[in-house]
Amino acid sequence: xxxxxxxxxxxxxxFAIGLAGAVTRRNAILALxxxxxxxxxxxxxxxAFWRYGPNPEAxxxxxxxxxxxxxxxxxAAVGLALIIAIYRHYRxxxxxxIKNLKG
Amino acid sequence: MTWIAQNxxxxxxxxLAAAGVIAVNKQRxxxxxxxxxxxxxAMAFLLSLCAFSATLLHRGDNGVFRExxxxxxxxxxxxxxxxxxxxxxxxxxxxxxVSFVSLLIFIFSVGxxxxxxxxxxxxxxxxxxxxxxxxxxxxxxLLLFFVCWELVGLTSYLLIGFWYHxxxxxxxxxxxxxxxxxGDLGLLLGMVWLYAETGxxxxxxxxxxxxxxxxxxxxxxHMTAAGMAVSTAIGLLIFLGAVGKSGQLPLHVWxxxxxxxxxxxxxxxxxxxxxxxxxxLVARVYPLMSVHIEGAAAATTALTVVTWIGALTAIFAxxxxxxxxxxxxxxxxxxxxxxxxxxxxxxxxxxxxxMFHLITHAFFKALLFLGSGSVIHGCYEEQxxxxxxxxxxxxxxxxxxxxxGMLALSGFPLFFSGFWSKDEILHAAHGxxxxxxxxxxxxxxxxxxAFYMTRQVALVFFGSYRSxxxxxxHSSPHAAHIKSEPPHVGSYEGNAVPRESPAVMTIPLxxxxxxxxxxxxxxxxxxxxxDGFLNxxxxxxxxxxxxxxxxxxxxxxxxxxxxxxxxxxWWLYGKRQRKTAEEPDVLQVxxxxxxRLLENKYFVDEFYETTVIRFNAWAAHGSDxxxxxxxxxxxxxxxxxxxxxSWLYRFTDDFVVNLGFDAGCETLREGGGExxxxxxxxxxxxxxxxxxxxxxxxxxLMWGRKS
Numbered sequence: 162x163x164x165x166x167x168x169x170x171x172x173x174x175x176f177a178i179g180l181a182g183a184v185t186r187r188n189a190i191l192a193l194x195x196x197x198x199x200x201x202x203x204x205x206x207x208x209a210f211w212r213y214g215p216n217p218e219a220x221x222x223x224x225x226x227x228x229x230x231x232x233x234x235x236x237a238a239v240g241l242a243l244i245i246a247i248y249r250h251y252r253x254x255x256x257x258x259i260k261n262l263k264g
Numbered sequence: 265m266t267w268i269a270q271n272x273x274x275x276x277x278x279x280l281a282a283a284g285v286i287a288v289n290k291q292r293x294x295x296x297x298x299x300x301x302x303x304x305x306a307m308a309f310l311l312s313l314c315a316f317s318a319t320l321l322h323r324g325d326n327g328v329f330r331e332x333x334x335x336x337x338x339x340x341x342x343x344x345x346x347x348x349x350x351x352x353x354x355x356x357x358x359x360x361x362v363s364f365v366s367l368l369i370f371i372f373s374v375g376x377x378x379x380x381x382x383x384x385x386x387x388x389x390x391x392x393x394x395x396x397x398x399x400x401x402x403x404x405x406l407l408l409f410f411v412c413w414e415l416v417g418l419t420s421y422l423l424i425g426f427w428y429h430x431x432x433x434x435x436x437x438x439x440x441x442x443x444x445x446x447g448d449l450g451l452l453l454g455m456v457w458l459y460a461e462t463g464x465x466x467x468x469x470x471x472x473x474x475x476x477x478x479x480x481x482x483x484x485x486h487m488t489a490a491g492m493a494v495s496t497a498i499g500l501l502i503f504l505g506a507v508g509k510s511g512q513l514p515l516h517v518w519x520x521x522x523x524x525x526x527x528x529x530x531x532x533x534x535x536x537x538x539x540x541x542x543x544x545l546v547a548r549v550y551p552l553m554s555v556h557i558e559g560a561a562a563a564t565t566a567l568t569v570v571t572w573i574g575a576l577t578a579i580f581a582x583x584x585x586x587x588x589x590x591x592x593x594x595x596x597x598x599x600x601x602x603x604x605x606x607x608x609x610x611x612x613x614x615x616x617x618x619m620f621h622l623i624t625h626a627f628f629k630a631l632l633f634l635g636s637g638s639v640i641h642g643c644y645e646e647q648x649x650x651x652x653x654x655x656x657x658x659x660x661x662x663x664x665x666x667x668x669g670m671l672a673l674s675g676f677p678l679f680f681s682g683f684w685s686k687d688e689i690l691h692a693a694h695g696x697x698x699x700x701x702x703x704x705x706x707x708x709x710x711x712x713x714a715f716y717m718t719r720q721v722a723l724v725f726f727g728s729y730r731s732x733x734x735x736x737x738h739s740s741p742h743a744a745h746i747k748s749e750p751p752h753v754g755s756y757e758g759n760a761v762p763r764e765s766p767a768v769m770t771i772p773l774x775x776x777x778x779x780x781x782x783x784x785x786x787x788x789x790x791x792x793x794x795d796g797f798l799n800x801x802x803x804x805x806x807x808x809x810x811x812x813x814x815x816x817x818x819x820x821x822x823x824x825x826x827x828x829x830x831x832x833x834w835w836l837y838g839k840r841q842r843k844t845a846e847e848p849d850v851l852q853v854x855x856x857x858x859x860r861l862l863e864n865k866y867f868v869d870e871f872y873e874t875t876v877i878r879f880n881a882w883a884a885h886g887s888d889x890x891x892x893x894x895x896x897x898x899x900x901x902x903x904x905x906x907x908x909x910s911w912l913y914r915f916t917d918d919f920v921v922n923l924g925f926d927a928g929c930e931t932l933r934e935g936g937g938e939x940x941x942x943x944x945x946x947x948x949x950x951x952x953x954x955x956x957x958x959x960x961x962x963x964x965l966m967w968g969r970k971s
Contacts, residue, residue, distance in 0.1 A: 184952050192948065260945030 168209035176202035189244045189254040193237065200233045266322070268314045269331035269351040272402050275311045275359060276412075278304040280395035286388040294383045298374050301387040305367045305394060312359035319356040319797075328352060328800035332404050332468055348466050350404035353798045354619065358401040358544060361623050365536045365630050366394045368772035372634050373528040375768035376641060386426060386526065393419035397537050401544065406455050406465040406474070409545070413451070413509070416541060417444050420533050424525040436521035443518040447508015451545075454501030461486070461494055467548065480555040492565065499553040499566035503546060503573075510542025510603045513577045517869055519600050523592040527637030530592055535599045535633045536626040543606040543622050546570060547615045554614075567611045568698060574607025575693075575702035575709075580866070582712035586719070587851065587862035591636045591649050594720050598673065599629060601709055605689055608702055613692025616795040620787045621689055623794075624681035627783055628672035631776035635666035638765040638773065639724060646731060649720060650845040653727040658762040663725050665773040670721050672780040674714040674830060677823040681784030686710060687822050688787065694818060707825055714829025719837045727841030729762065789815050 179198030186192045204226045211222020248254050282304035286297045322329040334348030349355075370390060377386050396419060399412030418441075425437030459465055461483055462474040471478060483495035490497075506512070511519035522534045533539070546553065553566040581600035588594045602625050610618030640647055642659050656663045672682040690710070693703040764770070787794035791805050836850045852859040864870070942953075 180951075180955050184948055184955060256948055257946065259947070 163213070165209055165213040168205065168213075172202045172205040172209065175199075175205065187255050187257055189247070189256050189259075190241075192256060193240045193244065196240070197233065197237060200229070200236075204229050204233075266318045266331060266351075268311070268318045270333050271311075272315060272333065272349045272351055272355075275308045275315070275363070275402065276395045276398035278308045278311075278395075279391040279398065283388050283391035283395060286384055286391065289384065291382075291384050297384045297387040298370075301391045302367065302370045302374075304391065305363060305370050308394070308398060309360075309363040309367050312356070312363045315351055316356040316360045319351065319353050328798075330468055332466075332470075334404065334466075343463075345407065346405060346466055346469075347408045348404035348469070349402040349408070350468055351402075352468075353800070354544075354547060354615065355402055357619070357623060357794075357797070359398065361626050362394070362397050362401060362537050365626055365776075366390075366397075366532060368775055369528050369532040369536075369630060369634065370394075372531075372637070372769050372772040373526075375766050376528050376637055377526065380526075382426070386423075389419055389422045389426070390529070390532070393423065393533060393538070397541065400541050404467050404469075404473075406458065406467070409548075410451065410455055413505070413541065413545075414448065416533075416538050417441065417448070417509070420444075420522070420538055423529040423533060424522045426525055426529065430524065433524040436518075436524040440518040440522050443515050444508040447505045447515055450501045450504025450508075451506075454498045454505070457494075457501065458498050461498070475549065475551045480551060483552075484555045484557055493557075495552055495555050496565045499549065499564075500569060502549055502552070503566065503570060506542030506545045506607075507573065508542070509545070510539050510607070511577075511600045512542070512573050512604065512607060513580060516577065516581065516600050517872065520593050520596040520865070523590070523596050527592065527633060527640060530596070531630045531633030531637065534596065536630040539599060539603055540606070540622050540626060543603060543610065543618055546607065546610050547619050547622075550610070550615050569611075570607050571611025571693075571696070571698075571702050574604045574609075574611055575705040577601065577604030578608060578709040579705045579712070580604075582709045582716065584862055584865045585716040586712060587849070587859050589650055590647050591639060591652075591720065591724065592633070592647060594649070594716060595629070595632055595636060598632075598713065598716070601713065602629065602673070605686060605706065605709070608693060608706060609689035612696040612702065613689065616787075616792075616798045617688050617692050619798065620794050621685035624672070624685040624780075624783050624787075627776055628669045628680075628682055628780040631665060631669035631773060631780050632673060634769070634773055634776065635662055635669060638662045638769050639666070639762075641765055641769070642762040643731065644762075648845070649723040650842065650847075651731045652724045652729070652762075653841065654725070654729040655762055656725040658729075659764045661764060661770045662773065665770075665777040666725070667721065668777040668780055670717045672784075674717050675710060675822065675826050676830075677819070677826065679781060679784075681780055681782070683822075683826070684784040684788050687819055688789070690822055691789075691815060691818050694814070707822070710822060711825050711829045714826045715833045718830050718833025722834060722838035723842070726838055730842070730845045 176199050179195045179200075179202060182195030182198060183192045184195070186195060207222050207226050207229070211217060211225075214222070244254055247259060251259060253259070279301070282300040286300055289296060319329050330350060330352040332348050332350050334346050336344045337347045338345050370387075373386065373390065377383050380386065393416065396412045396415035400409060400416060403409035403412060421437050421441040424440050425434050427433045428437070455465065458474055462479040464472060464474050464479070466473045467475045469476070473479065480495060483498070484493050486494040488494055488497050508515045519534060519539065523530050525534070553570065554564055556564045578601050581597045581604060585594050585597035585601065588597060602621070606618045606621050606625070608618075609621050638659065639652070639655060639662060642655070642662065643652060646652065668680070672680040675683040675686045677683050690703065690706050693706050694700070696702065785791070795801075840850075849859065852863075861867070
């Protein structure tokens, strides 16, 4: 097993765990934690492909991941703000009870 | 301009207002209705007297006194239609006559109609009639004349059919209306033609009226296609209206049937005033009738026609009257005959001759009709003279006045108005240059008139009372009471003896009787005041005129004729009284065929029935057939085609267009429903789908790598 394969395996595992969390958790905050996990799995992939890629001297992989982390932070802020707004409106963060997105 | 000429319109408007007020009041207010009607009529009479005295005062200033006033009615194109009224001697004398006779008949009606439940309606119609008739008299415009003329016809219709629950009355009303309408069509055509020729319908308008010199001169020289002067053609058309209204020969059939109306109506409308309107019309348009080219024969075509129609009607109707048995029907035929005399007088002698007879006739015929009304009222609604008899001792006042009326109508010499007026007509007819036949016809008519009136009076007032009711009443006092109680005789308690009428009915009779005698003296040959009054010349009192120019011999001849008629009638009917009501008439025994012919009025009604009416019925049937099958069929065909087409449209719409559209909609709706199940609003479900889709995608990619 090469280091790249090990990294990809870890990131796939991380993604699967995140997806499962996001799908199964009733609490919106925990679903958001799952989404963050999936994002981090993607970041790990970027780092792994850069580090074991043909040109590890250029810092392009690092750059993308830092941007991605910044965006993830902003997105988490927006997500949490949404959850607060939803909580204020519905007095709950249980995703099963929030069904108003249907037409 | 005198104030009365200015305000002449008040005379017809007063009764009109009375009619209006009566019409809107409750049915029970009899007193109010009678007071209003009689009061307005009395006012109209007073105003008429004012008008009459005005014409008397201004007489002989310069020719005929004539004053015109009026108003603009409506504008059409650039012209105004003037409705004018005129005050001249002709109008004045007619006004006095109409309003006076109307007044007396109104008073009489209060008694005659006392028990009728439609008392209010009767007085409403009567007032309306008086208004229309006075309107006819004062009219200076042929249009106003025509309007009032038609109103008069309408009220005549309403009053003949007053007892409309009787089928015969309803039929008579319809007959009168339709028959006079035939004549009115002629009048209307004449009116339109006159307007086309002269551009005005006003009779007199300071030289521009249609009866004045300039218009007449234009019309007499203008020829129609048939070689007749326009004035003659128009005159004949207008005369057609007079023929219809005055019951002259071809159109006389409605007048005897009109006796179905209440007797005061017969007296007022169908004896004294309305039927005289036709004569008045001819007198009014006399200048048009008599205008002729300088140098031509004095008797114009129009006047010749008037004369012949009048003479034939006079003898024709008089002969029918001989064989009638209904007291009012005899008088009706007598009226037709006398109207014929008036036309004859107009034709041969001019306005004053015809009008004089009109005025005297109005009084004595109204008297006779009211007298017959009194007789009918007294005999419990019996109208058959065979069932009367001996009324002289039961109804003395009625008998005395009736006898005066009868003698006046017969033309009893010297003391009765009918003698003078009829004699004047015969005298004029004798001097007519065209033919002497009208004169002989007139003489024969006079003979018959005296004869049938004697017959009637002998049967009604002399002999013994022959009513079957009397025997019934005597044999069983209750039978008559139960069997035949007349509709409005309250005091008929098994006592069938005729009784005298109340004073409200006899007083008008007495007044009329006085006038029936006195009026003759205003137009005797010795003092032709009436003639002078109409022509605007002072009358000379001159006894010598009586003996001049064969007047005396003619008077003697007519006296002989009258005495012959009276004697013959008395000999046949007075001396030898019939014993029972069923006994055949003396004439019937002697001349059965002739009597049957006369009794059935020369079968004129039957003749019309088989010709005009049958033709009309055929035409109606033909039109009905055309309407029902040809035009109706065409319409039906179009309907069917339209129906079929619309059915086709509906089919296509329902089963082609709508069905396809519906199917598309349904599919879309179902698809939408199916899809909407996916959008359940749960975020995690969406995420789950994404996850599964990712797995599937990855599997596909891996599958693709392998192969």
